[in-house]
Amino acid sequence: MRELATEFEAERGRLLAVGHRMLGSRSEAEDAVQETWLRYAGALADPAARAEIRDLSAWLTTTCARICLDVLRSARVRREAYPGQWLPEPVVSPVDGRSSADGYAPDPAERAVRTDQVGTALLVVLERLAPEQRVALVLHDVFALPFARVAGVLGTTEAAARQLASRARRAVSAPDVPRHTADPAEQRRVLKAFVAATESGELDQLLQVLAPDVVFVGDSGGHFPAARRPVLGADAVGRLTLGLFGRTGRYADRVLARPVLVDGALGLQMETAHSDGRPIRLVTAFAVDRGRITAIYNQLNPEKLTDLPPLDADDGWPPRW
Template identity: 80%
Template structure:
């Protein structure tokens, strides 16, 4: 049993990475990986099933992907009834002091081939089958023959699903994130300073014309039922919340963090009625401007974030 556990644990990081990108939820991904372990243990107890495990990593990936596909199919019904906009459960780690982003060792395996919040949002547009095909092949380089096996279809059909997903990911209205770490730091710092200044013209200089803002309050906090599009509308929305005279401007505290591999903020403030509010904001950056702002306010998706300290302020210190 000890050997079996060791063999499985060597694959756990990759399995969690695959499951997270398919499901957009760390907790659901961990559940899928645990179910994969249970099926692995059951297969080893059955001589016929055990004989089918010729390459452990491939067998585990296939099994985990099938579990995720079932979860995605059932999740579509739940997400159609979700209050307001849906955003993935973010992976949040401390921001590095330099321009080279080096994830915490405990998170490195999960964050391998990180796709970022912008792409995670676009993946929500796909059917479960398209999402599985795209994540397995385009993100983790799984051959189409095995992708077809997961989906219970042909190689040709699996290729078509991945192709449709690729077109959706590269659609003109999809938020773009192409910035390297140095550019991210420069743009995100400029965004925070402009937002705090309360000057719309200063903020518009760092917002792309087609920028989109999406907030997920999960029914717990108001976050807008629809995305906000366009630099002017997004700029006014941001200033209304985080500007000097905005709703949270006088009480907001923040620190830079990595959100799904890109720079963003962990923030804390209070409503006028005294209720505390925590949120994580991820920023997509391309061509020197912010192309997407993704605010996660749903406490069910924020997990055990470390508390902010008295040294954390808005705009945050780098």
């Protein structure tokens, strides 16, 4: 059993990455990985059965993916009953690449499977897909599993698995999907300009940083007031941003902020207080393309931010870059 545990722990980072891409939920990903361990230990405690598995990583990935597929199919009902807009649980890590306090920061295995369209933007658009499409796209395009194995997970033919992935790619690249193609250096330049424009309080300056079709999505889980639909367009998003964080905004003088990586892309971790005195913690992710912000994802549901490290008193607004 000790040998089984050692082998499994070597694959845990990859399995967590699979689960998070599939489910958009850290807690659900961890549950899926734990269930994968139970099935692994149960099926492979027999040395003879273990010897029949030639590719342990593929076996574990396939098993985890099947568990995630079952969760995705049941999650549709829960998503429909969710209060307001839904965003995935963010994976937050320091910008210097060190592990976060809870150890869930992406490890080398996670970084190795990242695509150009990394970050919250990808996880949000994956929610558009049917469960089978999402599984096919993530397993093949992100984790490089051959379609023969993808078909085995889905219980279909290899040709059908290819078709599911193809349809998923078209949905992910649809014209109305916010693009996130900026490298880290460009992300930093754009976010610094965004913060400076917000701090200035000048809408015209902020509009220079926002794409004309930018979208703002906020997930409070019903705990705090938040728009029930996405806010669309640079003017509307700019006015909302200034109303929250501009010089005379709701939170202007009561914000702590720190640059962080959110699902691998540059974002902000913030703390402030609601008008009724309740503390608010936020993780804000951005999609950046061609020098402008195409989407802002504001996660303030406390149930999805339980393991964030605390901010320090010197993490003021505007944040230090």
